[in-house]
Amino acid sequence: PGDDIDKEAYDKATSVYLVDRVIPMLPEALCNDLCSLRPNEDKLCMSVVLTMNEKAQVIRSKVCRTVIHSDYRLTYEQAQAILDGSDTIHPALAEALQSINRLAIVLRAERAKQGALMIEQDEIRFRLDEQGQPTDIYFTHPQPSNHLIEEFMLLANRIVAEQMGKTGKTMVYRIHDKPNEEKLETLSRFKKRMGDRLPETTLQLLTVRAMAKAVYSTHNIGHYGLAFDYYTHFTSPIRRYPDMMVHRIVARYLLGERKKVGIDDLEAACIHCSEQEQNAAQAERDSVKEMQAR
Numbered sequence: 001p002g003d004d005i006d007k008e009a010y011d012k013a014t015s016v017y018l019v020d021r022v023i024p025m026l027p028e029a030l031c032n033d034l035c036s037l038r039p040n041e042d043k044l045c046m047s048v049v050l051t052m053n054e055k056a057q058v059i060r061s062k063v064c065r066t067v068i069h070s071d072y073r074l075t076y077e078q079a080q081a082i083l084d085g086s087d088t089i090h091p092a093l094a095e096a097l098q099s100i101n102r103l104a105i106v107l108r109a110e111r112a113k114q115g116a117l118m119i120e121q122d123e124i125r126f127r128l129d130e131q132g133q134p135t136d137i138y139f140t141h142p143q144p145s146n147h148l149i150e151e152f153m154l155l156a157n158r159i160v161a162e163q164m165g166k167t168g169k170t171m172v173y174r175i176h177d178k179p180n181e182e183k184l185e186t187l188s189r190f191k192k193r194m195g196d197r198l199p200e201t202t203l204q205l206l207t208v209r210a211m212a213k214a215v216y217s218t219h220n221i222g223h224y225g226l227a228f229d230y231y232t233h234f235t236s237p238i239r240r241y242p243d244m245m246v247h248r249i250v251a252r253y254l255l256g257e258r259k260k261v262g263i264d265d266l267e268a269a270c271i272h273c274s275e276q277e278q279n280a281a282q283a284e285r286d287s288v289k290e291m292q293a294r
Contacts, residue, residue: 001248005026005027005030009025009026009241009244010241010269010272012025012241012276013025013240013241013242013272013273013275013276013277013280014239014240014241014273014276014277014280015031015238015239015240015280016280016283016284017284018283018284018287019126019128019134019287019288019290019291020128020132020287020291021132024239025238025239025240025241026238026239030238031238031239035238036238037068037070037073038070038073039070039071039072039073040069040070040071041069041070042067042068042069043067043068043069043070044065044066044067045065045066045067045068046063046064046065046066046234046237046247046250046251047063047064047065047066047068048061048062048063048155048156048159048160048234049061049062049063049064049066050155050159052103054102054103055106056103056104056106056107056110058155058159061159061163063159063160063163063250063254064254065251065254071093072090072093076143076145076146076149077145079097079145079148080143080144080145082094082097083097083098083101083144083145083148097148100148100152101144101148103151104144104147104148104150104151104152105144105147107151107152107154107155108147108151111151111154111226111227114227115227116225116226116227117207117211117224117225117226119204119207119208120141120142120204121201121204121205122139122140122141122201123139123140123141124137124138124139124288124292125137125138125139125140126138126291133294134291134294137291137292153235154226154228154231156234156235157174157231157232157233157234157235158228158230158231158232160232160234160246160250161173161174161220161228161230161231161232161234162229162230164232164249164250164253165220165230166230169249169253170218170249170262170263170266171218171220171232171246171249172216172217172218172232172233172242172245172246172249172266172269172270173216173217173218173219173220173230173231173232174214174215174216174223174231174232174233174242175214175215175216175217175219175220175221175222175223175231176211176212176213176214176215176222176223176224176225176226176231177212177221177224178212178224179210179211179212179224180210180212183209183210184210186210187206187207187210190206191203211224211225212224213278215270215274216233216242216270216271216273216274216277217267217270218263218266218267218270219267232246233246234246234247234250240273240277241269241273241276242269242270242273245266245269245273
């Protein structure tokens with residue numbers, strides 16, 4: 001904390017994913033090599049270790065320091081091919097993926113039952129030539145492999161937030177307030193007026209716009225969109241500074257340090273990271289619009 005790399009990471013607060021390039025929060029020697037879970041290499045990590053039953057209920061959980069030695073690194077497309085049975089090269093891997101996919105399906109269904117917003121939108125993608133100019137535009141739709149990763153990331157984030165929050169420890173939360181009643185009423189009137197003429201994608205977009213923005217804070221109010229009482233960002237310390245803040249907080253408590261984490265400095269950092277996240281999101285939208293125009 002406080003060295004030059006950390007100061008630069010804090011200023012950026014997030015990696016930015018433009019159509020033709022990524023602007024990483026950390027130097028590439030860290031984010032693509034030393035801190036990346038590359039296969040067949042030992043990596044020092046902070047992990048959420050879970051024991052679950054077949055109903056996807058968590059029987060035991062612990063947050064701990066670990067060494068991870070990864071056997072495979074799969075893209076979403078490769079994982080989906082294994083789930084679909086079209087990749088038969090790795091039978092042991094297929095069995096493992098099918099097992100955790102069954103749990104992810106149950107977790108997703110349970111979130112929907114609790115009232116979480118299940119909004120899925122196709123992503124606009126571009127094919128670029130060697131000069132970085134767009135030659136084609138296409139759409140991708142979330143697959144079960146995307147949902148699999150998403151559900152376990154959500155679960156890990158929730159467990160870390162619960163373990164810290166329920167013991168009253170100072171923590172950085174990812175919070176999402178309830179939607180503005182006036183915006184919801186406007187959306188409801190518009191939907192009634194349009195009826196069946198309103199496309200599903202437009203309805204989803206308007207629903208998202210009626211929602212409050214999710215932000216970082218030391219003051220927990222829960223996460224409306226996910227229907228979680230406790231939630232944080234823990235799973236991406238390479239590309240999001242709040243996750244790094246959470247790792248440091250958790251590490252201090254794991255190591256038994258009694259000194260309390262200063263809440264004022266943390267809250268100021270939360271505000272800064274929330275602002276930078278919105279700046280990055282706007283830059284990403286502008287990048288897509290520019291390529292669409294080209």
